[in-house]
Amino acid sequence: MFRQMSNQLAAAAKTTETPKAIAPTLRSDIYTAIDQTKSWLIGGLGQAGDGITYGPMVATIQKYFPDTKMGLENIGSAESEVSVVVCGVTNMILEMSKWEGMAGGMAMRTWSDALVEAHGRLPAGSRKDGVAKGIVRGISQNTDITLMTKEFTAKIQIISSLKSVCSRIYGAGSADARQAEAVLSSRLI
Template identity: 60%
Template sequence: MLRSDIYTAVDQCKVWMNGGHGQVGDGVSYASVLSTIQKHFPNAKIGLEALGQTEVEVAVVVGGITNMILEMSKWESLAGGMAMRTWVDTLANMYTAVPQSSKKEAISRGILRGINQNTDYALMTKDFTARIQVVSSLKSLFPKIYGTGSEEARQAEALLSSKLI
């Protein structure tokens, strides 16, 4: 059930972030993806004070889906690593497709916040090989969003590394 819910949530996130049935930051269109996340993490929510705040919405959704994948990695380590690669590639592709705007900046901050603040790394597999795969997948996201070699990408990677040590 968790595996299928992960891929359902990723697909729902694609629709949401690419403006399918609403838009990121509109305060309501994240409901379906959040509902899928809440099946496994009932405390994942967006408070009323944050409704319509793009960065917060993205952070909760990104953190929730990432947590789902980390949870799966505890039981199916290699499948978790593969799911993380799919999720990171999907995030990067969705982000690239967003037109340049102040909302795109809020989305990038939300992705960073979701990965570095809303993700519970205690959920991650203890299997060494899969753990390396999950971590390298996550680290590969930042250059795709901020640009290879950029100060922002280096800072995001350093922050993630500090959480994993």
């Protein structure tokens, strides 16, 4: 009886361990998710807020973060859908940075540039505002900062890229940009 219990505990401990190496497909899935999200934000692959076309991005994110779900309260709202997707892709990049710090920093720079470019290509209006709020909320409030690398140089590069998104979307020095950067900074301290 004792042997059976100890075997069960040992099996449970093995399944809850953190991986010893980076997932082999993480890097390619990150760049796939970046391309899909950029197209989705612009409107080439459906559009944010339509309630159905976020599926491919969430499926890619769920490979690495299976608990990521698009709750019913998020469906149909551009801001909420964008927030979940942006948070998921950002977390994937932060996860990669734990294993390969500089590669994570470069991926974060690519990601931030893609987000800003996609936002810039949207026509002015309420949808553009919702996408902006979703991007900033996904980065500054929902991202799991504990996934970030401990390497100093890569960490600074990642933080700089994340903070630049807020000011590049809302405009440097604007009240919205300062507020988003303050929220992000408070989480990083």
